[in-house]
Amino acid sequence: xxxLLLVSDRNDxxxxxxxxxxxxRIGFKPPHIRHDFEGTKQSLSIHHADGIGIDVIPxxxxxxxxxxxxxYPYLPVFQVGRSTEEAVRYLNELKAVLNRLYADFSSDRxxxxxxxxxxxxxxxxxxxxxxxxxxxxxxxxMRLLRSRxxxxxxxxxxxxxxPADEENMLDCRWHGSYQMMxxxxxTSFSRDIHxxxxxxxxxxxxxxxxxxxxxxxxxxxDEDESITTTIQNSVEEGIQHAREFFGVNLHMNNIxxxxxxxxxxxxxx
Numbered sequence: 415x416x417x418l419l420l421v422s423d424r425n426d427x428x429x430x431x432x433x434x435x436x437x438x439r440i441g442f443k444p445p446h447i448r449h450d451f452e453g454t455k456q457s458l459s460i461h462h463a464d465g466i467g468i469d470v471i472p473x474x475x476x477x478x479x480x481x482x483x484x485x486y487p488y489l490p491v492f493q494v495g496r497s498t499e500e501a502v503r504y505l506n507e508l509k510a511v512l513n514r515l516y517a518d519f520s521s522d523r524x525x526x527x528x529x530x531x532x533x534x535x536x537x538x539x540x541x542x543x544x545x546x547x548x549x550x551x552x553x554x555x556m557r558l559l560r561s562r563x564x565x566x567x568x569x570x571x572x573x574x575x576x577p578a579d580e581e582n583m584l585d586c587r588w589h590g591s592y593q594m595m596x597x598x599x600x601t602s603f604s605r606d607i608h609x610x611x612x613x614x615x616x617x618x619x620x621x622x623x624x625x626x627x628x629x630x631x632x633x634x635x636d637e638d639e640s641i642t643t644t645i646q647n648s649v650e651e652g653i654q655h656a657r658e659f660f661g662v663n664l665h666m667n668n669i670x671x672x673x674x675x676x677x678x679x680x681x682x683x
Contacts, residue, residue, distance in 0.1 A: 416464040416512055418445035418505075421454050421478060422494065427469050433498050440502060441509050451477040458486065465508045465558075469494040483630075488526050490558040504554065511558045534559045535596070535615065538625055541678050542571060543617045549676045563611055563627030565675045570610075570645045574622040575667040592616040598660055603652035608644045614652075622664065624649050627675055642671055 415438060420431055428447065437444050445467070448457050451474050457463070466489055468478055482489060492508040495501030515529050537555050540546050546555075553565045563569075599614035603624055606612075610626045617623070626645045649666060656662040672678065 416442050416509065417462055418442055418492075419448065419454070419457055419461070419463040419466045420445040420494070421448045421450070421466065422469040423449045423471070423474075424469055427494055427496070430495055430498055430501050434501060440505060442505060450474050451481065454478050455481060463489060464512055465490045465492045467492045467494040467504075487560060488530055490560065492558060493554045507551075507554060508558060511555075530559055534561055535613070537561075538613065539615050539617050541675065542615055542623045542625060543619065543621075544678070544681050546678070547680045549679050552676065552679055562629050563675070564630060567628035567674055568641060569628060569672050569675050570624075570626040570641060571670045571672060571678065572624040572626075572645075572649055572666050573668040574624060574664045577663055577665070592618065592620060598662070599652075599656060602656040602660070602662075603649065605648065607648050610641070610645060612645065612648055612652075624652075642669070 420428075422428055431445060431447075434440075434444075446457050446461050446463070448454050450470060454466075466482070466486075468475055468491060470478070479491075482491070490508055490511055493504040495504050511533065514533060515526055534556075537546070537552075537559060541552065546552050549565070556563065556565055593616070596614060596616040599616070599622070603612055603614040606629065609629055611629055612624060612626045615623045615625055624645075626641075626648075646666070646669070653664050653666075656664060
């Protein structure tokens with residue numbers, strides 16, 4: 415059974431989780447309870463946690479999140495429910511993620527970063543394909559999967575294409591292995607630049623996208639850069655790299671500057 419840490423100083427939240435009696439049936443042990451940043455550090459130093467829920471005042475939350483980013487970057491953060499029904503639903507979402515993280519190595523957790531990375535990429539593939547329908551679900555999944563990007567800040571989505579008079583690399587070279595091709599493009603395109611993370615994605619339909627999302631942690635001067643110009647220049651460099659090193663010829667087909675990733679929810683490509 416998975417182990418949890420719940421950090422809250424709200425009696426109504428604590429009451430919700432105390433009302434859950436079927437912990438074993440839903441796949442968890444009753445959570446360790448702490449109330450602030452210091453309690454969080456103390457608990458994690460003693461007890462293993464497979465997931466952490468946080469509902470405290472903003473000042474304490476910021477300290478906890480900064481601590482997790484530094485020392486526990488792969489610990490899923492689950493949404494805290496306001497009712498028993500909500501709490502169980504969010505715990506089931508956490509369990510689905512944990513089941514995927516540990517599906518192939520019940521005792522060996524060394525591959526968790528790689529599997530979590532693939533889970534994040536899968537989420538964003540579904541997002542750009544219009545298969546993530548709910549903004550709340552997107553937000554919760556990004557926190558569970560410890561994405562460094564923000565769902566509610568500006569982003570760019572660039573659809574890529576190959577010249578019509580050339581063989582389709584996805585069909586002829588990669589034999590339908592889109593993930594193999596995506597990993598190749600990752601080498602050329604993926605980077606952090608001026609407060610954005612640039613991520614290449616290939617959907618199960620074979621469409622190629624570059625998603626650039628705003629990062630949680632931004633550096634001084636990031637806001638002074640033009641989103642469009644900065645990301646386009648970065649993608650142009652990636653196109654050149656992919657052509658020179660992998661023989662993959664791509665160009666930018668459709669460029670969208672969006673108010674947030676949320677607007678992609680349910681938007682068919």
